Structures are given as C-alpha cells and as structure tokens.
Amino acid sequence: MVTRLRDGWMFLLGIVLCFAILKVEGVKREDFKACAQSGFCRRNRAIADEAASSSSWTSPFELVSKTLTVKDNAVSGYIKNTKSSSLLTFEVQVLQNGVARIRINENEPIKPRYEQTAEWTLVSNLPAKTEAKIIKKSDNEAVIPMQVPGVESASMVIHAKPLRIDFLVNDTPVLTLNERGLLNLEELRRKDEPKLVDQSDSSESKVETGEWEETFKTWTDPKPNGPESVALDVTFPGFSHVYGIPEHASTFSLKETRGGENAHSDPYRLYNLDVFEYETDNPMALYGSVPFMVAHNPEHSVGLFWMNAAETWIDIVKTTETEGFHLFKHKGKTSTTQTHWISEAGIIDVFVMLGPTPKDVLKQYISLTGAPAMPPAFSIAAHQCRWNYLSSKDVAMVDAGFDEHDIPNDVIWLDIEHTDGKKYFTWDYAKFPDPEKMQNELAAKGRKLVTIIDPHIKRDDGYYIYKEARDANLFIKTPDGNDYDGWCWPGSSSWIDYTNPLAREWWIKKFKFDDYKSSTPALHVWNDMNEPSVFNGPEITAPKEMIHHGGWEHRVLHNVYGQIYHGATAKAVSVREETPKRSFVLSRAFFAGTQRYGAIWTGDNTASWEHLRNSNPMLLSIGLAGIPFNGADVGGFFGNPSTELLLRWYQAGIFQPFFRAHAHIDTKRREPWLFGEPWTTRFRNALVERYKLLPYFYTLFHEAHALGVPVMRPMFFEFPQDERTFALEDQFMVGPALLVKPVVNEGQTVQSIYLPSGPNGSQIWYDYFTQKKVTLPSSGQEIKTTVGIEDIPVYLRGGSIVARRDRQRRSSYGMVYDPFTLIVALDEEGNAEGELYLDDGETFDYEKGAYIHHRFTFKNNRLTTQLLNTEPIAEDYASVMHKVRIERVVILGSKQDNGKLSKVVVHDPKGVTFDAGYKISKSKIVVRDPKLSIVESQWRLELKYQ
Structure with missing residues (x-):
C-alpha cells in the first residue's frame, strides 16, 4: 500500500512537472547556469x-x-x-x-x-x-x-x-x-x-x-x-x-x-x-x-x-x-x-x-x-508535423487535404500521443486501429510516416522494452549501482546507456518489423528529448554523477550522449530490411560527427518574427560546423503565427536544407489550406518552388556528402575576399548559384539585398523569378527591391547552371521520371557551368557507383556535358533512367553583339544533327525539347548567329 501511494504521488508530481513545462511562457533563465x-x-x-x-x-x-x-x-x-x-x-x-x-x-x-x-x-x-x-x-x-x-x-x-x-x-x-x-x-x-x-x-x-x-x-x-x-x-x-x-x-x-x-x-x-x-x-x-x-x-x-x-x-x-x-x-x-x-x-x-x-x-x-550522410530523396522535400495528429482518420484527412488543394507533401509525422501511454514502439490502437494500413495508404502516394521515439523508457514491468532493457542491465546507473529513475513524458523513466555496445546491439534489433509491431518500410523516425531531457533533473537534464558503461560519469560525455543514440537509431532503421536502405532519423541533440547519421533541427522555437529572423544565423552556424541537413520548425513551435508570419516562414524554409512545418499541441491548426484564398495559393506556390528545385538541392546534398560543404552557405563561403559578406546573416547562398534574402519583418514592402561581385570584379546576377539581369560594377552593390506578400527575393548568380523539374506532383516520388529544365545563367564572359547528380534516392548502391553525375558547361555559345561517373554499375542505373530527358533549356543573358540568332543546333551522342525549336525574347532564349536523354553524354547544343 505504501509503495502504491508513493508511486501515485510521484505520478502526480510528474504530471505537474509536465504541465509546468508545457504552459511556461518564454525560457526560464533561472533554470540554467551562468x-x-x-x-x-x-x-x-x-x-x-x-x-x-x-x-x-x-x-x-x-x-x-x-x-x-x-x-x-x-x-x-x-x-x-x-x-x-x-x-x-x-x-x-x-x-x-x-x-x-x-x-x-x-x-x-x-x-x-x-x-x-x-x-x-x-x-x-x-x-x-x-x-x-x-x-x-x-x-x-x-x-x-x-x-x-x-x-x-x-x-x-x-x-x-x-x-x-x-x-x-x-x-x-x-x-x-x-x-x-x-x-x-x-x-x-x-x-x-x-x-x-x-x-x-x-x-x-x-x-x-x-x-x-x-x-x-x-x-x-x-x-x-x-x-x-x-x-x-x-x-x-x-x-x-x-x-x-x-x-x-x-x-x-x-x-x-x-x-x-x-x-x-x-x-x-x-x-x-x-x-x-x-x-x-x-x-x-x-x-x-x-x-x-x-x-x-x-x-x-x-x-x-x-x-x-x-x-x-x-x-x-x-x-x-x-x-x-x-x-x-x-x-x-x-x-x-x-x-x-x-x-x-x-x-x-x-x-x-x-x-x-x-x-x-x-x-x-x-x-x-565523417562525411555527411547522403539523405533519402524524400527527406529533402516537404514535411508536415504537429503535436499531435490525433488518429488514423486525422492523418488521412491531412493527407487528403494536400491532394485536394494541389499542395505537394512527402511526409506526415506523429508525436508522442500516437503511442500507448508514451511507451515507444507501441501504438494507441483505439486511435490508430490499423497503423500498417495507414502507412501503406501513404506509401501508395509516395509518402512516408515519421513516428517519434525518445530515449526515456517508461518504468513499467508490463512494457516489453523496459523489461528487456532492465533484465539485460542496459540502463544508465546511479552512483550506488541502481537504474537511474527520472521524469519525462511517461512519468517515471529510465534511460538506455547507448555507450554500452550491448545496448546499441539490442536497440538496433528493436526496429525490426517483427519487433516494432505495425511498422513498415514507409516508417521513419524522430529522436527527440535526447540531450537527454529530464524534467526533474538539474537544468532539465541528467545529473552529472550518473554512471555509464565502463564506470564513466555522465559529466564526461554528456554532449555526445544524444549523438550516440541518434547513430544507433539511424543504423537500426537502415538495416531493418534485407537490403539496407538509407534511413531518415531527425535528432534534436547533436555533437561533432552527427552529420554521419542524419538531420537535426533547432528545437522548440516560437512563432515570432524574432525567431524567424534568428533561424538564418542559427542554421548557417550549424551548417558551417559540418551538419548540412538542418532546419527550424516552420511557423514556430510555440504560439500561433499570423498568416503573414507563417507565409514568410514558408518562403524562408523552402530554401533551407530541412523543411518541416511543426506546431505545439496547444496551437491552432495551421495546415496550409486552412486560411482560405488567396493564402492557400500563396502557400502552394512556395512549396511548389521547393519541389522544382529538388534536383538542385539533391545535387548539393551529394556535394555535402563528398566534401562537407554546407547546402545553405554563408555569403563569405562563396565570396571569401569580400569583407562586406563576412558578418552577413540575413541573406545566404543555397549552393554556389542561388542568393536568398527572406523577408523577416512584419509588413515589410522593401528589401535591401547585397549582391557581391566576382573575384575578378564584375558580376552578373538575375532575379530568379523574373529572370531580369542585374549587372554590377567592379565592386559589390546593395540594391533595393519592392516585395509584395508573395515575393521571395532570390537571385541567380551569373555563370551558373541549375537543373530543375518543373512539373507539379503531389510528392517527390511522382517526379522520379519527370524531365528536366536547365537554367543557364551566363556571366559577363558568356559562360556558365553547373552539375546534376541523380541516384535511386533510397539504397546505398550509389556507393558502388550506381548514379549519374553531369557537369554542364556553356562556353562559346555551346552547351556541353561531361559525365563524371564512368563506373560500370552506372550503366545499370542509366538503363532505368534512359527515358528521362531534358525538355527545356533556358539561356539567360545572351549577348546581342553576337548578331541575330538564326538557329539552335543539337548534336546528339550518335552523331545525328538537328535543329531544335526555340523562342527568344530580349536576352533570354528558351530551347524547347532538344530530345536529349539525361543519361547521355557527348552531346552539345549550339547557338548559331548570323
């Protein structure tokens, strides 16, 4: 009886602690040390x-x-x-x-x-x-x-x-x-x-x-x-x-x-x-x-x-x-x-x-x-999340809402309420009676489901995860040798000691489909609260004197604990099938080396203009620290954003590496069609632009995987000698080609953008949306532009070639065999170059050479390509993709002093020469359907002038 009373009071204490955390307004600085x-x-x-x-x-x-x-x-x-x-x-x-x-x-x-x-x-x-x-x-x-x-x-x-x-x-x-x-x-x-x-x-x-x-x-x-x-x-x-x-x-x-x-x-x-x-x-x-x-x-x-x-x-x-x-x-x-x-x-x-x-x-x-992990292709598209989607019916309604309003989306997320009493690897079958059916219905549209799995394990003898871990002695210990008992979402909890190799081996097995009941290949994972967060601990984390494998105190390894957990989960998801697949696992905690395992986000932000502004420098800092797959909760986690703020956050988020709309349980629903027209169209337009640029983003993620460079880059990364870029944090580069300056102030109608010059002085930029040319003098220049509610200031760097897919689909899976458009933005010398990387988007076959990697070059009025991968296995992948073609080439900044354009000639890899149709307006040339396969090399497209 005494034990039951004590446990009851402890449970009530846990509920009070949880609600105190939920209802607090603003950070309580006194809870954290100076x-x-x-x-x-x-x-x-x-x-x-x-x-x-x-x-x-x-x-x-x-x-x-x-x-x-x-x-x-x-x-x-x-x-x-x-x-x-x-x-x-x-x-x-x-x-x-x-x-x-x-x-x-x-x-x-x-x-x-x-x-x-x-x-x-x-x-x-x-x-x-x-x-x-x-x-x-x-x-x-x-x-x-x-x-x-x-x-x-x-x-x-x-x-x-x-x-x-x-x-x-x-x-x-x-x-x-x-x-x-x-x-x-x-x-x-x-x-x-x-x-x-x-x-x-x-x-x-x-x-x-x-x-x-x-x-x-x-x-x-x-x-x-x-x-x-x-x-x-x-x-x-x-x-x-x-x-x-x-x-x-x-x-x-x-x-x-x-x-x-x-x-x-x-x-x-x-x-x-x-x-x-x-x-x-x-x-x-x-x-x-x-x-x-x-x-x-x-x-x-x-x-x-x-x-x-x-x-x-x-x-x-x-x-x-x-x-x-x-x-x-x-x-x-x-x-x-x-x-x-x-x-x-x-x-x-x-x-x-x-x-x-x-x-x-x-x-x-x-x-x-370590090299940043090459993400599965779906994960760089759009994600929709809140704490919490309430049931299978709710998930189906949200999923249908994207289709009904022609808004693309790839992933729907479930937070802690989907479980049976905050016991991870379980389902609340009253709310989600057939999780496999729910996942399969999403998968039929090329969409995925993400479920949350946190490191705290509910202390419940009837909970198989807890019982197995306790019996195998896998929990973090107190100095006197007992399993550490703290408080988190389930109430009384213990934490797996992932520094123990036996714990990691056991954890990896828990994700097998016959162990994680009702999970399917369409399910991926979210690791939250892994700092670790402990509601009744000092500074809301684990006491430093707790003991890990080998007798080490928690104080010596605190900052790497969440990463070890993240790494074990990422491996578990990737090896649950007979043929390993790339996993998507989002983590909140991170340390040096986290890039090897997947994405992170900036945590529980607020729906405020201040937090929108601050997301840019935070993500730039994280990317420069070797973790390119990063993002912030779009719209802000806490609070209710105005419709203007939410739209501006979408417009910023579509150019950040990881896009996830997310919201707190106490906030109003904010799916992008709930605000009526013209707002639905505005949200749709923003997300459609992200999907058009997915080939460019995927190519940048491959570059990050190979070289460690960020996807979202500080200005000085591309203009290292221009001192005016060194402290810029309200604008950034997406790869080498796109300059983005989000609108981050309420009611803003004018935006100032600094356009740097090139290393040799002059530089041409193009408004990405209007494709209007801006020619700079010998040094960089700040320009002002009017920004309406639908405008996202984005500039395309002269000398760049960007590959897009312009056909609208409901998910990235539907775009796999879509044709490409090449945007060729010429520099002051009439030259440009860029790359395109493609693989199957889900397996590790790219490590064996199963991918297509082009370098496009425009010089002397000729567009040519070079295949950067000649591995034999690439031919197998190419055979799958051979029908994918380049359907359009848009050339910006063509010089009029070349004379009058008389024709566009295509020389295909088989030696066949033919004229391609084109349209010209001012300095823009649009070449229509040059009949070139994306898998082929050794071709050229040539502009002929009289």
Missing part, C-alpha cells in the same frame, strides 16, 4: 582575469625540450608545471591533409581521464600521419614542417618556455595556442590530499568554491573526482571574425563575451539542454554542441576542433594589432580574435585545420568527423 554559477568556469575565468591584469603574467607550463622524441610519426614529450613540478604528456600528430592534432594529459593520473570522445566522434580511417620531423632552432624553439595543399609553406613552431605553439602559413601566423598563458589542467587528487599549487594566485574563495561539491537551486552535484577541468586559450591573429560552435541563438559572426561593443556578458556555453522558447541574441546552451570554430579573413581560413564532450564554455575577445600579445606583424591594421576554451573534464585534444579556404577547412574537418 558561468558565475559554474565552479570550473569561474576558476578558469579567474586565471584569465589575473593574466589580463598583470603585465608580468607568465604561463607556468613549460615544454621540457630534451624530452621531445619522434615515434610512429608523432612528436611527443613532457610539459612541466613549474608551480607544482608535476608533468603532463604532450603529443603532436600532423595529418596529410593539413591538419594537426595536439594532445595534453596528465602523465600519471590517479585514475584515467576520459579520452573516449574520439570513439564517438572520429572516423576510423583518419588521414594518414605525415612523416614527423623536428627542426630545432634552439633549446627554446622547435619547428615541425606541415604540408597543406594549396599553400606554399606551413609549419608549427613550438616555443618551450613558456609553452606556446604558433601555426604559420606562408610565414604568417594564423593560429596560436597558449599565447596568453591560460593553459590549465586541474590534476586529479583525492579529497583528503593537499591541493597542488594552482596556476592562479586568486583568493581561496574565488578559486576553491565548487571543487568537490556544487549546489544549483535544489540539486547538489557531489563531484566525486573533484576538480578536473581543462582549459586553453586559442588566438586567431589577423582575424576579426570567428564562426561556429553551435548551437546558440546568437549572431552568425560570434560576438565578444568579455567587453566590447554589443558583447555578451557570459561565455558561449556548449551543454546539450532542453531550452524551449529560447531567447535570441543569447550565448546560452541549447540542444546541440559542436566545439568547432572557423576563423576567416580575406586571405585565409582556419579551423579549430576542441574534441571534448563535457560541459564547455568559450570566451571571445577581439583586439587591434597593437593591443594584442602576438609577436608577429601583419600587413596593415588588423584585428585579432582571442578565445578561451574551458571544459569540465577530459583531456586537451585539439585539431587545427589550416585551410586555406573555407571549403578546405570543412573538407579537413569531415575527414576527421
């Missing part, structure tokens, strides 16, 4: 304060030069803490692609420090290490040569006393470690042992607080291992702009955090948390953490990857050259960005990427953390 409330952040900031305030400050860490040795293509030695006389291990590896790895650890710790982040983050086939060479200049200086493709010379210069590491490209410093002397590693000790001499001479109260026990609100973190933080300052000399370290609702070009104009007062925090209705312009931690930063100036780009999955804070300070500490000189007056990286636990394990271009930095980064 740096001043985090002991290890305070202690390391105190060191920075002392270093900044003292002209005689010197780092106590020195490299013991005589210990430097070369073994297995790595340079290693010891670092001495001159205040404590203890030793740290030091290792440097140089990889073949212009990446250096530096590791610093305790030499003889009383227990191992966590180094396993690499297991979850790095790929197994890292670029090979180069032959390690040390050129000693003196007892205090050693040089390690580096080979960086695209630069004449590069090197790492190690200064011993005090330790400082400079990275030079063409004799110019681009990155320095420990320039300000903020290196710190709190050595493990037993609680009854005297403290080692600390690097800081700050007061005892300032340094000691929170080392062994720390209280935040009602929670106490016992910290059984005591203080164990690591920290290092990283300087980017000559760089005014740094980017990345998502996820934050802040500016794209990162702000200062310790003084400066319009600065944040706290460091950027990386700690995966459930911060719904988050504030904008704030460095607070959010749902994901990628400790990767890119610095860029007109001459160079560099990257830094701080591989640590514990809670991390990053301070940013910007100085002019004369104020900086750096010993090297730069050309002209430049700014320097100084950063300070602080993590609660683990070791110092950093990678430096020397570019030299933004694309090179991203390619180097994914060579470490």
Whole structure:
C-alpha cells in the first residue's frame, strides 16, 4: 500500500512537472547556469582575469625540450608545471591533409581521464600521419614542417618556455595556442590530499568554491573526482571574425563575451539542454554542441576542433594589432580574435585545420568527423508535423487535404500521443486501429510516416522494452549501482546507456518489423528529448554523477550522449530490411560527427518574427560546423503565427536544407489550406518552388556528402575576399548559384539585398523569378527591391547552371521520371557551368557507383556535358533512367553583339544533327525539347548567329 501511494504521488508530481513545462511562457533563465554559477568556469575565468591584469603574467607550463622524441610519426614529450613540478604528456600528430592534432594529459593520473570522445566522434580511417620531423632552432624553439595543399609553406613552431605553439602559413601566423598563458589542467587528487599549487594566485574563495561539491537551486552535484577541468586559450591573429560552435541563438559572426561593443556578458556555453522558447541574441546552451570554430579573413581560413564532450564554455575577445600579445606583424591594421576554451573534464585534444579556404577547412574537418550522410530523396522535400495528429482518420484527412488543394507533401509525422501511454514502439490502437494500413495508404502516394521515439523508457514491468532493457542491465546507473529513475513524458523513466555496445546491439534489433509491431518500410523516425531531457533533473537534464558503461560519469560525455543514440537509431532503421536502405532519423541533440547519421533541427522555437529572423544565423552556424541537413520548425513551435508570419516562414524554409512545418499541441491548426484564398495559393506556390528545385538541392546534398560543404552557405563561403559578406546573416547562398534574402519583418514592402561581385570584379546576377539581369560594377552593390506578400527575393548568380523539374506532383516520388529544365545563367564572359547528380534516392548502391553525375558547361555559345561517373554499375542505373530527358533549356543573358540568332543546333551522342525549336525574347532564349536523354553524354547544343 505504501509503495502504491508513493508511486501515485510521484505520478502526480510528474504530471505537474509536465504541465509546468508545457504552459511556461518564454525560457526560464533561472533554470540554467551562468558561468558565475559554474565552479570550473569561474576558476578558469579567474586565471584569465589575473593574466589580463598583470603585465608580468607568465604561463607556468613549460615544454621540457630534451624530452621531445619522434615515434610512429608523432612528436611527443613532457610539459612541466613549474608551480607544482608535476608533468603532463604532450603529443603532436600532423595529418596529410593539413591538419594537426595536439594532445595534453596528465602523465600519471590517479585514475584515467576520459579520452573516449574520439570513439564517438572520429572516423576510423583518419588521414594518414605525415612523416614527423623536428627542426630545432634552439633549446627554446622547435619547428615541425606541415604540408597543406594549396599553400606554399606551413609549419608549427613550438616555443618551450613558456609553452606556446604558433601555426604559420606562408610565414604568417594564423593560429596560436597558449599565447596568453591560460593553459590549465586541474590534476586529479583525492579529497583528503593537499591541493597542488594552482596556476592562479586568486583568493581561496574565488578559486576553491565548487571543487568537490556544487549546489544549483535544489540539486547538489557531489563531484566525486573533484576538480578536473581543462582549459586553453586559442588566438586567431589577423582575424576579426570567428564562426561556429553551435548551437546558440546568437549572431552568425560570434560576438565578444568579455567587453566590447554589443558583447555578451557570459561565455558561449556548449551543454546539450532542453531550452524551449529560447531567447535570441543569447550565448546560452541549447540542444546541440559542436566545439568547432572557423576563423576567416580575406586571405585565409582556419579551423579549430576542441574534441571534448563535457560541459564547455568559450570566451571571445577581439583586439587591434597593437593591443594584442602576438609577436608577429601583419600587413596593415588588423584585428585579432582571442578565445578561451574551458571544459569540465577530459583531456586537451585539439585539431587545427589550416585551410586555406573555407571549403578546405570543412573538407579537413569531415575527414576527421565523417562525411555527411547522403539523405533519402524524400527527406529533402516537404514535411508536415504537429503535436499531435490525433488518429488514423486525422492523418488521412491531412493527407487528403494536400491532394485536394494541389499542395505537394512527402511526409506526415506523429508525436508522442500516437503511442500507448508514451511507451515507444507501441501504438494507441483505439486511435490508430490499423497503423500498417495507414502507412501503406501513404506509401501508395509516395509518402512516408515519421513516428517519434525518445530515449526515456517508461518504468513499467508490463512494457516489453523496459523489461528487456532492465533484465539485460542496459540502463544508465546511479552512483550506488541502481537504474537511474527520472521524469519525462511517461512519468517515471529510465534511460538506455547507448555507450554500452550491448545496448546499441539490442536497440538496433528493436526496429525490426517483427519487433516494432505495425511498422513498415514507409516508417521513419524522430529522436527527440535526447540531450537527454529530464524534467526533474538539474537544468532539465541528467545529473552529472550518473554512471555509464565502463564506470564513466555522465559529466564526461554528456554532449555526445544524444549523438550516440541518434547513430544507433539511424543504423537500426537502415538495416531493418534485407537490403539496407538509407534511413531518415531527425535528432534534436547533436555533437561533432552527427552529420554521419542524419538531420537535426533547432528545437522548440516560437512563432515570432524574432525567431524567424534568428533561424538564418542559427542554421548557417550549424551548417558551417559540418551538419548540412538542418532546419527550424516552420511557423514556430510555440504560439500561433499570423498568416503573414507563417507565409514568410514558408518562403524562408523552402530554401533551407530541412523543411518541416511543426506546431505545439496547444496551437491552432495551421495546415496550409486552412486560411482560405488567396493564402492557400500563396502557400502552394512556395512549396511548389521547393519541389522544382529538388534536383538542385539533391545535387548539393551529394556535394555535402563528398566534401562537407554546407547546402545553405554563408555569403563569405562563396565570396571569401569580400569583407562586406563576412558578418552577413540575413541573406545566404543555397549552393554556389542561388542568393536568398527572406523577408523577416512584419509588413515589410522593401528589401535591401547585397549582391557581391566576382573575384575578378564584375558580376552578373538575375532575379530568379523574373529572370531580369542585374549587372554590377567592379565592386559589390546593395540594391533595393519592392516585395509584395508573395515575393521571395532570390537571385541567380551569373555563370551558373541549375537543373530543375518543373512539373507539379503531389510528392517527390511522382517526379522520379519527370524531365528536366536547365537554367543557364551566363556571366559577363558568356559562360556558365553547373552539375546534376541523380541516384535511386533510397539504397546505398550509389556507393558502388550506381548514379549519374553531369557537369554542364556553356562556353562559346555551346552547351556541353561531361559525365563524371564512368563506373560500370552506372550503366545499370542509366538503363532505368534512359527515358528521362531534358525538355527545356533556358539561356539567360545572351549577348546581342553576337548578331541575330538564326538557329539552335543539337548534336546528339550518335552523331545525328538537328535543329531544335526555340523562342527568344530580349536576352533570354528558351530551347524547347532538344530530345536529349539525361543519361547521355557527348552531346552539345549550339547557338548559331548570323
């Protein structure tokens, strides 16, 4: 009886907690820590304060030069803490692609420090290490040569006393470690042992607080291992702009955090948390953490990857050259960005990427953390979701609504209410009596279903998932060895320990069709709440002292937990059939390497103009951190958007990588036909445009898979020497060809757009919709354009060729055999080029070569193509696609000084020559049905002038 009463009260408490979370208006900042409330952040900031305030400050860490040795293509030695006389291990590896790895650890710790982040983050086939060479200049200086493709010379210069590491490209410093002397590693000790001499001479109260026990609100973190933080300052000399370290609702070009104009007062925090209705312009931690930063100036780009999955804070300070500490000189007056990286636990394990271009930095980064997954084709189309579609009948009505109003859609989603009592892998059969029939009816139209599966498992002995996991001992533990019991949507819950290989193997089996009852191949998955979100935990997450496989505390791997879960789910969905298929699994939590598994979104945003505006810089930051498949809830999750706001969000979302309309359970229904005309037509027009561009988006996702480059790109990515693009965040590039500036202000009727010039000066742009040409002078130019409610400012870059499919279908599946239109936008020289990538959209056969990849080139009035894939298996795929043709070629910007166009001649691959029909108006030529198959190469289309 006592147990039942206790459980009843706990259930009621869980309901209260859930409703408190549902009904809160705006983020409760007091639920989340600031740096001043985090002991290890305070202690390391105190060191920075002392270093900044003292002209005689010197780092106590020195490299013991005589210990430097070369073994297995790595340079290693010891670092001495001159205040404590203890030793740290030091290792440097140089990889073949212009990446250096530096590791610093305790030499003889009383227990191992966590180094396993690499297991979850790095790929197994890292670029090979180069032959390690040390050129000693003196007892205090050693040089390690580096080979960086695209630069004449590069090197790492190690200064011993005090330790400082400079990275030079063409004799110019681009990155320095420990320039300000903020290196710190709190050595493990037993609680009854005297403290080692600390690097800081700050007061005892300032340094000691929170080392062994720390209280935040009602929670106490016992910290059984005591203080164990690591920290290092990283300087980017000559760089005014740094980017990345998502996820934050802040500016794209990162702000200062310790003084400066319009600065944040706290460091950027990386700690995966459930911060719904988050504030904008704030460095607070959010749902994901990628400790990767890119610095860029007109001459160079560099990257830094701080591989640590514990809670991390990053301070940013910007100085002019004369104020900086750096010993090297730069050309002209430049700014320097100084950063300070602080993590609660683990070791110092950093990678430096020397570019030299933004694309090179991203390619180097994914060579470490893995190529972005090639998504299934349906997943880059439109998704419709809300919490919750109520029944099979509701799903059918929504599905029919898209058809009735001729609005394309590929996916309908089900949230937690579709389950039996929030028990994942189950169905509420009263509301969804025949889930297989429901999925099959969607699949007959080429549509999919996505169901939510969260990591919290309801503690219910009658629930087979819970019972199996408990009996197999697969849950995260409390320090006393019991299964952790926290609160989430089902009430009392436990969490699978996905760091345990047995747990991952078991989880993968749960998605088999005979185990996940009533699931079909048309079903894909949504991983939510995987930070993990714990309603009654500190900061709405798991306590740090919980124990994972191997005896590791949750604190050392918190930020990677959600990614491990995401990866296990993605694999499970891909291998549930005899022939593996590409999975679509959306995750809310993410870390470095998440791109290998699928898409993420920016979490529980709000239906406000502010959140619409902020979605652009957030997605740009995430894409620049190696995760190209990203999006924001279209329309805003919380609240009810005005019809104008919803439409403007659709117009922005169709040019973002992942498009999902989503809404909270308490919001009004907002399917795009519910607002009546002319709004239904406006929503339809926006979505139809997305579907037309699916071939272009799919080609960009292939490029992201191959090279790591974002689909949605910051302006400087394509115009790296134009400083006016460096802080632009309200407009962006979709691939190399399309410039988009969404309308993000209520009642806006005029939009200003900055159109950059090309590397050689002049640049031609075309209004994407009117196809009107805009010719720029020798430098970029800001233009103003009138924007009506239906207008989306989009510009096509001269010199581009974009492939589209212009026939309207109800889903992307219906477009598979549709013909293509090529939009050829000529540059000032009359040239253009572009690519088209095609595969079957669902299997992994593309990895064997079963795909079509064209490069189109227009030059000297001739359009030609080159097949970039000549693998024999490509012929099998080509035989399936041989009837797919190019039905139209639209050439923009044809020069009138060529004379009068007399005919368009097509030379097909068989040597047959014929005239194609065309229409000409001003500088636009439309060639109709040139009778060319999309699988063929070695043809040309030629404009003949009199």
